C-alpha cells in the first residue's frame with residue numbers, strides 16, 4: 051500500500067483506543083527493523099525523520115528506502131513524518147519529497163533553539179496547515195517546549211503546555227495532532243531517578259484531552275531507556291551515566307487519555323549500540339559490518355515489537371483501507387467549506 055496519511059492512522063487509533071509508535075530512522079537497518087516488527091505484529095506504524103536524519107541520509111536515499119519498504123511490506127499501513135520541522139520551508143520541502151505528515155515546531159524559532167511567542171507559533175503553524183491540507187498531508191503542531199537537545203534541536207528549557215492555551219492554539223491553527231510538553235525530554239538523560247508526578251505531569255494530558263477530545267495528542271521524548279540496555283552498553287565498554295526514561299505504564303495512561311502518537315528514538319539507539327558493542331568486545335577479530343549490523347537490526351526490531359505491543363497498535367494493520375492523499379485533501383476541503 052502507498053504511504054498513508056498520519057491523520058487517518060491516528061483517527062483509527064482513536065477509534066480503537068490505542069497508540070501508534072513513531073520511530074525515528076536514519077538508515078536502512080532501522081527502516082528494515084521497523085517494518086519487520088510491524089509486519090510480525092500486524093501493526094500500523096509511523097516512521098519519522100528529523101532534519102538531521104534527512105541531511106544524514108540525503109532525502110533521496112530516505113525516500114527510495116521507504117519506497118522499497120512499502121513495496122516489500124504491502125500489508126503495513128505506514129506514514130512518513132517530518133519530525134521537528136523548524137520552519138514552513140522545511141515542512142514544505144518534506145511534502146515535496148513525499149512525506150505524508152509534517153511537524154511544524156513553532157514553539158521554537160527557526161534556529162530550533164530559541165523559544166518563540168504564541169503568536170509566532172500560531173502564524174507559522176497555520177501557514178503549514180493551509181499548505182499541507184491542500185495536499186492531504188497531516189500536520190502536528192507543538193505548544194510548550196521539551197527539555198533536552200536532540201540532533202542540535204531544542205531549547206533545553208521546559209515550558210509545560212497550558213491546557214487553556216492549547217484550546218486556542220488548536221482552534222486557530224486547525225492542526226491534526228498536538229505535541230504536548232509534560233516534562234519529558236529528548237535523549238537518554240531524562241530523569242535522574244524513576245519519575246513521579248513532580249517531574250512527569252501526566253495530569254496535564256488528562257486536562258488537555260478533556261478540553262480537546264477530538265485532537266490527537268503526541269508525546270515526544272517517550273523512550274523508556276531500558277536499564278538492561280544501558281547496563282549492556284556499559285558492560286561492553288560504554289559510558290552511560292545512571293538515567294531513567296518514561297515508564298511504559300505512564301505512556302499507557304496517556305493512551306487512555308488521548309495520546310495517539312508516541313515518539314521513540316533513544317531506545318532504538320541504545321539497542322543498536324549495545325548489540326554492536328557486544329560484537330566488538332566478544333569478537334574483536336570480526337570486521338565484516340554485517341557481523342554487527344545484523345545483531346543491531348535484530349536488537350532494534352525486538353524493541354520496536356515490544357513497543358508496538360505495549361502501545362496497542364499490534365493487530366490493527368488490517369482494520370481499514372488506506373485513503374489516498376487526494377481523498378484526505380477533499381475531506382479537509384469539505385470541513386473548511
Ligand code: 13P
Pocket residue numbers: 074133134200235236237238269270271272273274313314315316317
Ligand atoms: P526519545 O529521545 O525519548 O526517544 O524521544 C524521541 C523524540 O521525541 C523524537 O521527536
